[in-house]
Each structure stands twice: as structure tokens, then as C-alpha cells.
Amino acid sequence: xxxxxxxxxxxxxxxxxxxxxxxxxxxDTGKTTFAFALVKDAxxxxxxxxxxxxxxGQSSIGPPTTIGLSLPRKGDNLEDPRIDGLYFVGDTSPxxxxxxxxxxxxxxxxxxxxxxxxxxxxxxxxLITGAMGQALKYHEVQVAxxxxxxxxxxxxxxxxxxxxxxxxxxxxxxNLSVPIEAKRISxxxxxxxxxxxxxxxxxxxxxxxxxxxxxxxxxxIVDLVRRRDFLNLAVALKVEKNETRGIxxxxxxxxxxxxxxxxxxxxxxxxxxxxxxxxxxxSEDGEELGRIKLWKS
Numbered sequence: 001x002x003x004x005x006x007x008x009x010x011x012x013x014x015x016x017x018x019x020x021x022x023x024x025x026x027x028d029t030g031k032t033t034f035a036f037a038l039v040k041d042a043x044x045x046x047x048x049x050x051x052x053x054x055x056x057g058q059s060s061i062g063p064p065t066t067i068g069l070s071l072p073r074k075g076d077n078l079e080d081p082r083i084d085g086l087y088f089v090g091d092t093s094p095x096x097x098x099x100x101x102x103x104x105x106x107x108x109x110x111x112x113x114x115x116x117x118x119x120x121x122x123x124x125x126x127l128i129t130g131a132m133g134q135a136l137k138y139h140e141v142q143v144a145x146x147x148x149x150x151x152x153x154x155x156x157x158x159x160x161x162x163x164x165x166x167x168x169x170x171x172x173x174x175n176l177s178v179p180i181e182a183k184r185i186s187x188x189x190x191x192x193x194x195x196x197x198x199x200x201x202x203x204x205x206x207x208x209x210x211x212x213x214x215x216x217x218x219x220x221i222v223d224l225v226r227r228r229d230f231l232n233l234a235v236a237l238k239v240e241k242n243e244t245r246g247i248x249x250x251x252x253x254x255x256x257x258x259x260x261x262x263x264x265x266x267x268x269x270x271x272x273x274x275x276x277x278x279x280x281x282x283s284e285d286g287e288e289l290g291r292i293k294l295w296k297s
Contacts, residue, residue: 007037029126039051043072065234091280105140133161147170211259212224230292231281232282233281236278238272244276
């Protein structure tokens with residue numbers, strides 16, 4: 001993709017000023033391309049840089065259903081970025097999960113800054129329309145305490161969000177055009193891409209048997225080993241309350257010893273202290289099987 005001159009100018013200025021950058025834009029507007037270009041150029045200038053990937057469906061860091069953090073080094077392959085942190089939301093869209101999405105973005109941004117990053121780039125999801133999209137973007141900007149907003153829009157689709165932020169001294173706003181090379185991707189293609197991402201993540205996964213009474217479980221559902229609709233449910237495997245080591249799929253339930261069997265690439269040598277229950281059901285080969293409702297009200 002040939003970058004517009006305004007992209008180059010924005011990247012140069014952001015690297016000079018540093019700080020926290022939030023990328024806003026609908027689906028297929030070039031947010032991830034801009035993010036990678038910004039990170040690559042910053043690393044080339046020896047600026048300690050972090051990338052927070054808050055796009056739950058088309059994730060570039062970690063598996064779908066998670067927000068990912070990468071602390072890349074100069075020369076790293078950004079097409080396959082290292083995973084330095086995960087926050088589990090449990091679905092491939094923030095729709096209906098605004099709280100988890102906002103908290104996860106805040107948590108990983110703080111983790112990046114604590115690790116010494118002088119430039120933190122937050123690549124957000126394409127949910128920008130309606131009251132939910134407006135609330136998500138407004139509060140992502142708020143919790144990130146960002147210094148820069150990069151808005152990528154084809155027309156005026158972000159104007160209603162930007163108006164709510166336009167009169168503040170910070171963040172500085174870069175209103176950029178979408179390159180003509182940025183093509184729209186169909187929902188069917190997005191589903192296939194997610195399946196490949198899941199397959200790649202679960203390659204080499206093994207079965208872990210975990211006693212439920214030895215774990216902190218959220219939500220605190222007492223019939224975790226009895227609810228048959230929990231089979232194939234995506235879960236987070238946690239080593240501490242704020243540290244997700246990876247995700248897994250519930251593939252077995254044993255009433256006899258109150259345990260669950262989970263397919264996961266997480267090493268059996270890792271001490272798992274908690275499970276966080278997701279909303280998405282997955283087959284072992286990465287196919288999405290639908291969603292469940294955890295809360296009755």
C-alpha cells in the first residue's frame with residue numbers, strides 16, 4: 001500500500017511527540033496498516049514502543065476474543081508480533097461487552113507504560129456506529145488518557161465521535177483519509193480469517209484437566225461441570241487475577257471429581273489459578289458454533 005503524504009507527516013509528528021495514540025475508524029479503513037507503519041518507524045528510531053490490539057475479531061496479537069499487547073523490538077516481524085499480554089473478553093465483537101473491552105484496553109495500556117514504552121499505539125475495533133459504537137470509542141479514548149487520536153474515515157462517519165472531543169487541548173487530532181487501496185472485506189471472509197487465527201493458535205494444543213474447586217471461576221457459576229451448553233465454550237486460563245496466560249476450549253466435564261477438560265496450547269506445567277468464562281462456543285478446529293448467555297438478567 002502506498003501511504004498518503006498526510007500519513008507520513010502524522011507518523012513523523014507522533015514519533016517526535018510520543019505518548020499514547022488511539023486509532024479510530026470503521027472496518028477496513030487501514031487502522032492496522034497505519035499502526036504497523038507507526039510502530040516500525042518508531043522502532044527504527046530506537047523509541048520504546050508498544051502495540052495494543054483491541055480488535056477482538058480481526059486480532060493481530062493473540063487469538064480472537066482477546067485484547068493483545070506486544071512490546072516489539074527493532075527487527076521483529078510485525079506480521080507475527082510477540083504476545084506480551086492478553087485480556088480476555090470472550091467474544092469476537094465488543095458489541096454487548098463494552099465494559100470488558102474498555103477495562104482491557106486500559107489494563108494493557110497501563111502495562112505497556114509500566115514496561116517503559118514511550119509510544120503506545122492502540123488499534124481499536126471497527127465498531128463506530130450507533131450509541132454503542134459512540135460510547136465505546138469515547139470511553140476508550142478517556143481511559144487511555146491518550147495524547148493523539150488518529151481518525152481514519154471515508155466520509156464523515158467519525159464526526160459525531162470527534163465532536164465530543166474536539167474542544168479539549170489534548171488529545172491532538174489527526175483526521176486522515178482512507179487510502180483507495182483499502183478494500184472492504186465481507187463478513188464471510190472475516191469469519192474464515194478468524195477460523196485460521198484460531199487454528200493457528202490451537203495448533204499443538206493439548207488437554208488440561210482442571211479441578212473446579214481448586215480454581216477461581218468468573219462468573220461464579222456453580223454448575224460449571226453440569227451445564228452441557230458449556231461444552232466447546234471459550235475460556236481464559238489465568239495465573240493471577242490480572243494475568244491471562246492463554247485461552248482454551250472446554251471439551252469435557254467430569255462430575256466424579258468436579259473437573260473440566262480444556263483444550264489449550266498453555267503448557268501443563270503452568271499453574272492455572274483461575275478460569276474466566278467466555279460467550280463464544282468453538283469447535284476444536286476453530287469453527288464458531290454460536291454464543292451463550294451467561295447471565296439470566
